Amino acid sequence: MTDTTSEPELGLRERKKAATRQALHEAALRLAFEHGPERVTVEAIADEAGVSRRTFSNYFANKEEALFYGDLQRMRQLAGLVRERPASESPWAALCAAAERFYRGLGDLDPEWMSRNRMVRRHPSLAAAQVQTFAALEREMAAEVALRLGPADPLGLRSQLIAGTFLAVLRISLTVWLERRPEVGYWDLASEALVEAGRGFA
Incomplete structure (x- = not known):
């Protein structure tokens, strides 16, 4: 046929x-x-x-998956951008360059909309689902880093440290941006934090 x-x-x-x-x-x-x-x-x-x-x-499968779908989708898009970076770039440089392209492409985040989403995600009843979601995101990002490190990271420890630090910087920067409402945009704040955090991974 x-x-x-x-x-x-x-x-x-x-x-x-x-x-x-x-x-x-x-x-x-x-x-x-x-x-x-x-x-x-x-x-x-x-x-x-x-x-x-x-x-x-x-x-x-459940309402928790529906609620956290946006976070999962954004991080998968970010992981895809990391994958597209030149192989010659260090893991941290690739992560930062991919993040810049991703957030520049998003444009200005709406603080009010982000605050509402954050309030929902911080609800105690969603704590377990949030941990599982972000653990999956960290594993996915660590896998991208591991491909760049190769045999230099046989146990995958450095890959997980780099990925965990990177995602923590993005998360903490968002929290500060939402709570303090600085004059600068979210990416401007996050990129500065990434520079500081990445000194040990350069």
Whole structure:
């Protein structure tokens, strides 16, 4: 049998899936902020996004996955940018260059929107899910660093230290930026912090 499905149609299908996944994520965040994460149900998220409960299950295993999807997606995009950096760059230089491209591409972050998301993520009922999500992100970033270090890091210790430090700098910079509301943009603050933190990895 000849496959009559064209590449453009496959692309459209994937875009629709991505849009549905994003709609569920945004619905989960919106409901969690309005009612508290502990009061949000999968059924409510599906209704808010205009899809069925079954459709929700095709994209996420639970509401926690839906809530943290944005963080996971952003870090996977960042890891992809690290992967594209020249092999001659040191791990820390590659991480910083990828982060600059990523955040410059995002443009100005909305402090109010970020604050609301942060309030939701800091809720006690989501603590375990948050730890699991960021542990997965750290492993993914450490794997990219390990490819650059190769045999020089046989146990993977240095890779994990570099990845953990890098992600901690981004997270702490965001916390300071949201709480202090400095005149500079988020990336300007984070890039300065990365320079300071990276002196030991140069």
